[in-house]
Amino acid sequence: MGAGFASTERFLAELHEQRLRPGYVFAGDEIFLYERCRKAILTALVPPEMRDFCLSDLDLSEVNIFEALDRARTPSLMAPFQVLFLRNLKTLYTRGSKKEEFAAIEEYFRSPNPQALVLFVADHLRIPADPRRMDMDDKNRYERLRETLGEWCGMVELARVDEADALRWLTAESKQYEIQIDSDAARELVDALGADMMMVSNEFEKLVLYVGEKKRITLGDVETMVLAAKQRSLYELTDAISAKDKVRAISLLHGLLNASDGGEDSAIGHLYMLARTFRQMLVILEKNVRDSRAIWQALWQGFRMPPFAADDLIRQARRYKSRRDLTRALRLIARADMELRSQPPDKRLVLERLVLELASEPRPASGSTAQYAMEW
Numbered sequence: 001m002g003a004g005f006a007s008t009e010r011f012l013a014e015l016h017e018q019r020l021r022p023g024y025v026f027a028g029d030e031i032f033l034y035e036r037c038r039k040a041i042l043t044a045l046v047p048p049e050m051r052d053f054c055l056s057d058l059d060l061s062e063v064n065i066f067e068a069l070d071r072a073r074t075p076s077l078m079a080p081f082q083v084l085f086l087r088n089l090k091t092l093y094t095r096g097s098k099k100e101e102f103a104a105i106e107e108y109f110r111s112p113n114p115q116a117l118v119l120f121v122a123d124h125l126r127i128p129a130d131p132r133r134m135d136m137d138d139k140n141r142y143e144r145l146r147e148t149l150g151e152w153c154g155m156v157e158l159a160r161v162d163e164a165d166a167l168r169w170l171t172a173e174s175k176q177y178e179i180q181i182d183s184d185a186a187r188e189l190v191d192a193l194g195a196d197m198m199m200v201s202n203e204f205e206k207l208v209l210y211v212g213e214k215k216r217i218t219l220g221d222v223e224t225m226v227l228a229a230k231q232r233s234l235y236e237l238t239d240a241i242s243a244k245d246k247v248r249a250i251s252l253l254h255g256l257l258n259a260s261d262g263g264e265d266s267a268i269g270h271l272y273m274l275a276r277t278f279r280q281m282l283v284i285l286e287k288n289v290r291d292s293r294a295i296w297q298a299l300w301q302g303f304r305m306p307p308f309a310a311d312d313l314i315r316q317a318r319r320y321k322s323r324r325d326l327t328r329a330l331r332l333i334a335r336a337d338m339e340l341r342s343q344p345p346d347k348r349l350v351l352e353r354l355v356l357e358l359a360s361e362p363r364p365a366s367g368s369t370a371q372y373a374m375e376w
Contacts, residue, residue: 005165007157008033012040014154021154022112025089025120025145028127028158032197037156038085045083045117054079060088065101069108072116082116090124093144102148109152120149128300129162129195166195170204174217177208181217188222192306234270235309235316237355238277242316246359253355257348267340267347271354275333280305281317282326289314325362332357 014020026034046055053076058068065086072084092098112118122145125138134142146155161169167186174181189207193199203226207217210225233256240249256270280299283289287298292310299305305313320326336354344350 005033005161005169007155007159008037011037011154011156015040015044020117022109022114022116023118023120023149023153024156025122025149025153026156026158027122027142027145028125028160029123030127030158030160030197031123032161032201033158034121034123035198041083041117041119045081050079054082056082056084058084058086060086060091065092066104069104069118072118073108073113075113075115080115082113083119084116085119085121087121087123089120089122089145092148093141105149106152118153120153123158127157127159129160129165131157131159133300161195161197163190163195166190166197166200169197170200173201173204179208179211179215179217181207182219185217185219185222188219188306189226192222192226234273234277235305235312238274238281239312239316241355241358242281242319244359244361246356249355249359250352253351257351267351268337270351271333271337271340275330275337276303277305277313278326278329278333279303280313281320282323282330284314284317285320285326286323289317328362329358 011024026037028034042051042055056068056071058071060068068084068086072082076082092101108118122141125141126135127138127142128134149155167190170181170186170189189203190200193203207221207225211217211221233252237249237252237256240246240252280303283298284295287294289295289298292307292314295310295314296304317326332354336350339350340347
């Protein structure tokens with residue numbers, strides 16, 4: 001694997017070779033890589049029958065660091081080894097210097113319990129695939145982690161995965177399943193999902209089940225299972241909405257709903273994708289993107305649309321006259337999301353009303369929903 005997997009691969013090698021340090025910091029919000037490491041730790045160090053006695057998942061907003069370190073320091077009577085995941089690490093870096101807390105950490109790691117592994121989860125920062133493009137605030141957070149914990153703990157960077165690494169992962173995973181994935185199919189899968197590894201891995205597992213004994217994933221399989229029902233139809237829906245074509249928009253919405261189970265998760269999923277698409281259009285409009293070559297600079301990795309949709313989305317975004325029109329759409333989607341989560345009697349009706357409002361000319365703005373605009 002390439003740079004996107006390099007840090008986690010080093011950690012997994014240390015785990016496999018039983019040369020672990022007494023503590024590690026998982027820095028970054030790439031959930032796929034975090035889950036990969038967590039699963040390996042549990043497999044190697046936490047027998048299922050001993051999980052209640054040797055695994056601790058602690059939230060530092062609920063349990064202070066002194067209690068967590070006491071637990072790590074105290075040998076368990078029921079298990080030979082302890083694994084402690086300490087989440088919400090950001091609480092150690094807010095409101096004051098926390099000198100006593102960091103002094104306690106230093107004291108523990110000067111003489112750690114050899115039968116315990118302490119894992120700090122720092123998912124409050126984002127590390128892009130190219131670290132040079134890291135946000136300044138995230139850079140400062142990362143440096144603070146290194147200064148305070150780096151001397152005692154191994155640093156495992158959970159950086160976003162780029163397209164090349166995602167393709168290499170697909171190739172390696174296919175061999176494990178003894179299945180062939182065509183190169184154009186792998187490329188389309190990665191492009192369509194913006195190299196979001198959690199989504200890529202989930203869709204890959206579905207494709208493995210779908211092709212079954214055929215043992216080969218083709219471009220047609222990817223288009224059938226991943227794109228046709230989910231993304232291409234969605235962009236057709238936003239095209240109708242941006243063109244203010246209510247009849248076509250409602251027809252396309254019904255097509256999306258009929259292709260899914262129609263349940264709450266499905267309805268919220270459609271809303272999520274609508275919100276994401278309108279946010280993409282907002283960035284395109286604000287940065288005055290006029291062609292698909294410029295779109296990849298305007299939209300960051302993990303927030304890009306598949307290549308087939310780039311020109312369509314630019315055209316759709318340019319139908320909106322101002323930022324206000326797009327933020328109005330995001331407010332309407334946020335309101336519908338709240339309505340769906342409050343268990344309405346008819347989820348389909350909520351979505352239909354939303355699409356009709358999105359496809360209508362704006363009315364005078366109401367202040368009641370403005371507070372939700374930035375949540376999307």
